Amino acid sequence: MRSGVTIQEMEALKPLVLNELRVDLTGNGERLSPRYVREQFMRCNFRKLSLGKLGKGIMVEFHDPDGGPNSGWYIIYLRRNGKYARIAVGSGFGPYVLTSIDVIPNLAFGSTSGVCTEYYVRLRYSGTHYKPDACVHWVSDANSDNCHPEACDDSRKLPMFEPPDPGTLE
Numbered sequence: 001m002r003s004g005v006t007i008q009e010m011e012a013l014k015p016l017v018l019n020e021l022r023v024d025l026t027g028n029g030e031r032l033s034p035r036y037v038r039e040q041f042m043r044c045n046f047r048k049l050s051l052g053k054l055g056k057g058i059m060v061e062f063h064d065p066d067g068g069p070n071s072g073w074y075i076i077y078l079r080r081n082g083k084y085a086r087i088a089v090g091s092g093f094g095p096y097v098l099t100s101i102d103v104i105p106n107l108a109f110g111s112t113s114g115v116c117t118e119y120y121v122r123l124r125y126s127g128t129h130y131k132p133d134a135c136v137h138w139v140s141d142a143n144s145d146n147c148h149p150e151a152c153d154d155s156r157k158l159p160m161f162e163p164p165d166p167g168t169l170e
Contacts, residue, residue, distance in 0.1 A: 003047035005058055010046055013077060013084055017041055017060050020075060024062070049095070053103040054078060054125070057087065059095070074109065076130070088123055088130035096164035098122065106133075108164045116140040116147035122161050134161035 002010055021040050025032055045061040057076045064071040074095060076088040088095075092111030099105060107130055110120040118138040123130035135152035151160050 002045070005046040005048060009058060013046070013058060013060065014041065016077065016084060016086070017044060017075070020060075021062065024073065025064075049076060050097070050105075051076075051078070051125075052105050054087075058084070076107075086129070087125075090121070090123070092119075096120075098164060110164075118163070119152065120161075120163055121152075121158075132156065132158060134159050136160050136163050138163065 018037055018041055021037050021044075022032070025037065025040065040062070043062065047059055047061075049057045049059045051057045055078070057078045059074055059076045061072060061074050072091065072093060074088075074090040075086055076090075076095070077084040078087045079085075088107055090107065090109030092109055094107070094109035096108040096110075097105045098108055104125045106125075107123045108120050109123070110118055112118045116138055117140075120136050121132050122134040124133040135154070135156075135158045136149045137152045138147045138149055140146075141148055149160065149163060152158060
């Protein structure tokens, strides 16, 4: 699927995306045929993504055929000086384009492993690319059906942020 993306844009991105696929799909050390990687390229979804003052980016979405619901990865490219550059990477599901006081929106990607086990990472534009700057983890309350947010337990020690509204999924 290529929502709003021209064939010329897709062809310009093809070498970059094929390389990303090659790296991702050979993560277990398996050697893949170029034909298989090209077939997986055809499974990718391409779509325009509004990034405020940065303009329109192109998001490439790929879901591992052997993976589960969180097996997706997303790469956002922006055209600079006549070439495409990778400016954001996410996995799981997303992106949420978060409105902010900045003229360049923040992005958020999420993943889940069941009810009340959602994990969201917010990315902020740093001048050349998006990088993680906050996260939130939803967990179950003890002895109830309710959930609550808490700080993410990872080595980055990122601050918490208000979880995105699912209605803002772009």
